[in-house]
Amino acid sequence: MAEQFSNFHTHTCLCDGKDRPEDLVQEALRLGCPALGFSGHAYAPYDGDYCMSPAGTEEYKTEIRRLQEKYAGQIRIYLGIEQDFYSPASTEGYDYVIGSVHYLYKDGEYLPVDASRAAQEQAVQQHYGGDWYAFTEDYFDTLTRVYEKTRCRVVGHFDLVTKFNEADALFSTDHPRYRRAVLRALDTLCAAPVVFEINTGAISRGYRTEPYPARWILEELRRRGIKRILSSDCHSRENLLFGFEEYAPWLD
Secondary structure, eight states: OGGGOOBOOBOOTTTTOSSOHHHHHHHHHHHTOSEEEEEEEOOOTTOTTTSOOHHHHHHHHHHHHHHHHHTTTTOEEEEEEEEETTOOSOOTTOSEEEEEOOEEEETTEEEESSSOHHHHHHHHHHHSTTOHHHHHHHHHHHHHTHHHHHOOSEEOSTTGGGTTOGGGSSSOTTSHHHHHHHHHHHHHHTTSSOEEEEEOHHHHTTSOSSOBSOHHHHHHHHHTTOOEEEEOOBSSGGGTTTTHHHHGGGGO
């Protein structure tokens, strides 16, 4: 039943989402959610399309705090932030932080990990000599340091680098170099006080047929006794709890 679920990876029109924060609160109430966590994209000067500006960040914080007061007693509302690894923005004053890697820094440039397949392919060709495993190694090496850098409570979409790799269209996720990079990141992050999300966002947007992270990675997290939570990474209210009932068994 939907009323057993809450979502803590939620984007609004104040960053790259579609709906007003209060619209999402109303949807959460309609669904019977006990809690709702907002996680706007933190300011990053290299990202003008998705993140909040410094002024927009203050507007975001003010609005979510207002909603916390307005809906007190009806639903628990949390003020979170999705902090990109290279974001210079402060994480002080938030209820929780999602740590993510949306960009890599290579050859003096910020390279988007998940903006588009074309951008990803261009980055690999121009900055990694066409070596997809060098690209994925750089991604996971950066992700390895995301807790150290952001002090996040949640590790966001762990294998985001596979967004455009449905059915291994670009590289093999069975390749030893890829698997070693994943396990190195897990070795470090699993020693930190973090939880990992089972993120359904790429399914709702038509990029993937299963959540992040891949099943074999979830099995590794389960083997290590690491906590997982469901996240929709929603950018519109109709996807607030997308796939939660279907993928709830993956938490076991």
